Amino acid sequence: MDALAHDPVEDAAPGKARPPLDLELIDIRKRYGDFTAVDGVSLKVSKGQFVCLLGPSGCGKTTTLRCIAGLEEPDDGEILIGGKEATKDPPWQRDIAMMFQDFALFPHMTVAKQVGFGLEMLRRPKAEIARRVQHILKSFEIAVLADRKPASLSGGQRQRVALARAMITEPRILLLDEPIGALDYSLRETVMLELKLLQQRTGISFIWVTHDQNEAFSLGDLVVVMNHARIEQQGPPEEILQRPATAFVAGFVQGNNVFRGRVKELLAGALRIETPVGTFLVPRPLAAPPPMLGSEVSFSVRAEQITDAVFERHVNRLSAVCTAVEYFGAVRRHVFERSDGEVLKYDQFGAHAARIVPGLRLVLGWPAEAAVLHAGVGG
Amino acid sequence: MSTIRIRSPASYWLAVPAAAWMLGVVVVPIVLLVWVSFWGGRAFSMASPLTFDNYARFFANQTYLKLALSTIVHTATLMAVTGVLGYCIAYFLVMKVKSPGWRLALFLAFIVPFWTSTLIRAIAWVPFLGVNGVINQTLMYVGATQSPIEAFLYSRAGITMAQVSLYTMLAAGPVVYMLNAIAPQLREAAMTLKATPFVVFRRIVFPLTLPGVVIGQVLVFLNVMSDFATVATIGGNKHALLSNLVLLFYEGSQIRAASVVAVLLMLCMLVGVVVALRVVDIRRLGADR
Amino acid sequence: MIGWPKIGWKGRLGLTGWILGIITLVFLSYQWLPIFTLGLLSFSGPTGGTTFPMNGASFHWYQELWRATVMNDFKPPLLRSTLLAFACSATTIVLSVMAAQAMRGQFRGNGWFFYLMLLGIMAPGILVGFGFAIMMRLMGVELSWDTTTFLVQVSWTLPFGFLTMLAVFNRFDKRVEEAALTLGASRLTAFRRITLPLVLPGVIGAGLFGFSLSYDEYARSMFTTGPDATLPLAIMAQLDRQLTPEIYAVGTTTTFFSLIAIMLFTFAFWAMRRSTSLRKASSA
Numbered sequence: 001m002d003a004l005a006h007d008p009v010e011d012a013a014p015g016k017a018r019p020p021l022d023l024e025l026i027d028i029r030k031r032y033g034d035f036t037a038v039d040g041v042s043l044k045v046s047k048g049q050f051v052c053l054l055g056p057s058g059c060g061k062t063t064t065l066r067c068i069a070g071l072e073e074p075d076d077g078e079i080l081i082g083g084k085e086a087t088k089d090p091p092w093q094r095d096i097a098m099m100f101q102d103f104a105l106f107p108h109m110t111v112a113k114q115v116g117f118g119l120e121m122l123r124r125p126k127a128e129i130a131r132r133v134q135h136i137l138k139s140f141e142i143a144v145l146a147d148r149k150p151a152s153l154s155g156g157q158r159q160r161v162a163l164a165r166a167m168i169t170e171p172r173i174l175l176l177d178e179p180i181g182a183l184d185y186s187l188r189e190t191v192m193l194e195l196k197l198l199q200q201r202t203g204i205s206f207i208w209v210t211h212d213q214n215e216a217f218s219l220g221d222l223v224v225v226m227n228h229a230r231i232e233q234q235g236p237p238e239e240i241l242q243r244p245a246t247a248f249v250a251g252f253v254q255g256n257n258v259f260r261g262r263v264k265e266l267l268a269g270a271l272r273i274e275t276p277v278g279t280f281l282v283p284r285p286l287a288a289p290p291p292m293l294g295s296e297v298s299f300s301v302r303a304e305q306i307t308d309a310v311f312e313r314h315v316n317r318l319s320a321v322c323t324a325v326e327y328f329g330a331v332r333r334h335v336f337e338r339s340d341g342e343v344l345k346y347d348q349f350g351a352h353a354a355r356i357v358p359g360l361r362l363v364l365g366w367p368a369e370a371a372v373l374h375a376g377v378g379g
Numbered sequence: 380m381s382t383i384r385i386r387s388p389a390s391y392w393l394a395v396p397a398a399a400w401m402l403g404v405v406v407v408p409i410v411l412l413v414w415v416s417f418w419g420g421r422a423f424s425m426a427s428p429l430t431f432d433n434y435a436r437f438f439a440n441q442t443y444l445k446l447a448l449s450t451i452v453h454t455a456t457l458m459a460v461t462g463v464l465g466y467c468i469a470y471f472l473v474m475k476v477k478s479p480g481w482r483l484a485l486f487l488a489f490i491v492p493f494w495t496s497t498l499i500r501a502i503a504w505v506p507f508l509g510v511n512g513v514i515n516q517t518l519m520y521v522g523a524t525q526s527p528i529e530a531f532l533y534s535r536a537g538i539t540m541a542q543v544s545l546y547t548m549l550a551a552g553p554v555v556y557m558l559n560a561i562a563p564q565l566r567e568a569a570m571t572l573k574a575t576p577f578v579v580f581r582r583i584v585f586p587l588t589l590p591g592v593v594i595g596q597v598l599v600f601l602n603v604m605s606d607f608a609t610v611a612t613i614g615g616n617k618h619a620l621l622s623n624l625v626l627l628f629y630e631g632s633q634i635r636a637a638s639v640v641a642v643l644l645m646l647c648m649l650v651g652v653v654v655a656l657r658v659v660d661i662r663r664l665g666a667d668r
Numbered sequence: 669m670i671g672w673p674k675i676g677w678k679g680r681l682g683l684t685g686w687i688l689g690i691i692t693l694v695f696l697s698y699q700w701l702p703i704f705t706l707g708l709l710s711f712s713g714p715t716g717g718t719t720f721p722m723n724g725a726s727f728h729w730y731q732e733l734w735r736a737t738v739m740n741d742f743k744p745p746l747l748r749s750t751l752l753a754f755a756c757s758a759t760t761i762v763l764s765v766m767a768a769q770a771m772r773g774q775f776r777g778n779g780w781f782f783y784l785m786l787l788g789i790m791a792p793g794i795l796v797g798f799g800f801a802i803m804m805r806l807m808g809v810e811l812s813w814d815t816t817t818f819l820v821q822v823s824w825t826l827p828f829g830f831l832t833m834l835a836v837f838n839r840f841d842k843r844v845e846e847a848a849l850t851l852g853a854s855r856l857t858a859f860r861r862i863t864l865p866l867v868l869p870g871v872i873g874a875g876l877f878g879f880s881l882s883y884d885e886y887a888r889s890m891f892t893t894g895p896d897a898t899l900p901l902a903i904m905a906q907l908d909r910q911l912t913p914e915i916y917a918v919g920t921t922t923t924f925f926s927l928i929a930i931m932l933f934t935f936a937f938w939a940m941r942r943s944t945s946l947r948k949a950s951s952a
Binding site: 412 | 772826
């Protein structure tokens, strides 16, 4: 019964019924022969939420999206759109619209004709269709393209047409399958911002599938990280970045250092974990039952939490050799090699002068609170 | 850069043998036919005066005109039947058969007969259609009729049946090609835009395959109009179409009459192809109505 | 919800699939049954007529074919057809490779050239044969299977070979030619050593067209063979006289030969493609 985002207006009015979730997935499963593409995926999307499904290729995010659209039929599980059961409904009966990776524009129709297509299917009168097409073309700034065919349009223009075509039917949910992957790099930032503002303005829930973290974290209210047909973690971007729940998530998102080891000692509110490169103090949540002594666990430390100016409070220390230094403007990343051969990343504020050079061996440390223990299945 | 320089003399000269062959063996004879069709006088010589008499004689003859008309009707029937059948088969092969192994097998099963002689395949219909033929024997065995139906062999229906089996794949082939070219996302996009499957077909798939349909129809048209062998074999001497008329006149040494029919046949085919090319071109740039 | 068979909307659409599938399979048998019947009937007993019942099974009609009298001796026509087919095949290969390579050079007027080639496919056989025969008559040239028929048959097979080579060259990656040229090969050498081996499957395809189209050709040949008939013409002549199961035997035999020829060509084609195609690295 938990909503992932609060609508203050609704909550403020006492006794008012809670608004239905735009989308609810209950334990969706989809198999192709021997291969399980989606394995027990459950998700709740509140009204007007921007959700990003993030993960590597083959993790099941696109299949999940297609199940929501109705283009694939799940073997098990239920799909509720706007509170209504839609699991067995075909795509044309669902309150959704979809944007495809290569836009899938109809090559034989003019822009105006295809943007109006969805309304034609809804049997709206011709005058209304013409009016609404005009309106949406103007608001997307493509009115001048109304009589052109897709073949004569640029990538950016096609993307707008695809968007207009989908949005004109005012769906409850818009599904986007890697929508900006086909655009030039320079265009992507602009388009991302436009789409974010569009989503906020219209209040339609967006479900955006991508393998690009930058997209997911900058756009999503809710980020769902998937791997091997399962959801590894879902939550707001800060939660995923600062408190990764599994070793996979920690390794997948940028800027985390992952450690694997065994529980050596159980303390109040902390664990002492023994790893090949040393023994470290890691806080543990008191609410959860403690892991068994000797069991395998993993934890991660963000690269910017590490320091080379080691003081008393930096109880966790290890020695490593610097192999490379990368400068990104805002951040200077030092890449170290740990004694177990793994990579350790140490980020410093870019404005500070460079001190560390490749070849240097240093002792690096971090405070106990900086480490995040991973719950759940390790990567 | 490649093994041939763009616009070099070499590229021009490489084309000359083939061009000369086609010009000499196809273009000149056809032009000659047109010329001969205007020859007057009695002698068969290049010095003959030119006249419209031969054409006048043809058009004055009711039998010939009826023949021309029935040729056109017959061809139109074939085009319609092969068009619909061919589209169904093409759609099934491309859209409904999921496993590539089966698709290849079926495709081969349809294409292989094409590599054998059309003449033999036409002859093969004779034992089927006759009074004692397979069809009649099956019908009587099953009890559908008491006495054999004579209407199969030596009839327009029989010719049509045989030609359907010969030419449907010509109609299906180009459609298969165009159907293959349609990305599945287009149909999916239409479905997410509230279009039911039948509407998806009518508004998206069919318009995009129209060029293939037209090309297929042109191929059938050309083949049926010039097919005299099937008509002769199955129709016996009781039926003739325009193409048979050419042969008839030729065997009767009426060269001028034969060339008149030949020219008319060519004109029909030319008109058909031009009309088809117009339609296809329009469709390529054409609007979804 | 639990327990209901999850048919879903995709299952319910299966009906169209079933209808189309039945149409397809019915048509498949419609196309093949006559050929099978022909084959079957060719094994009729000696008293068998040209349709069922067969009155026993035997090789009688094949023996008749072999022992043929002057009237229905199909052996010389068979020989002529085969020789012609090989000649057409070779000529088609040479001319279509030249013509397709010329097209790559985009010479001026290549659009017209393309339509000229297409004309060979679109012009009906009777008209071309008829016109050519008249032309020969006016020029005083005698009609014979090895000269005039050869000329017209190539006009029919060449466009098919040409289209095949065009398609092959379209898919051809000319960067391998560029590589050869930068390594010091002349244009001719590069063509001979690099291009030709790689387009060999297409060449074999063009050869196949040349062979089978010539072997089965009758409309053009009818007017131009003079006194000696090719196999299809001999069959047609026999049909005019009398329909016997011997015709079925001929038909079956020649179909059989066609299929063997196709299989040989196809096998060569497939073998060529396998040996020259770069194998894709297998992904995980």
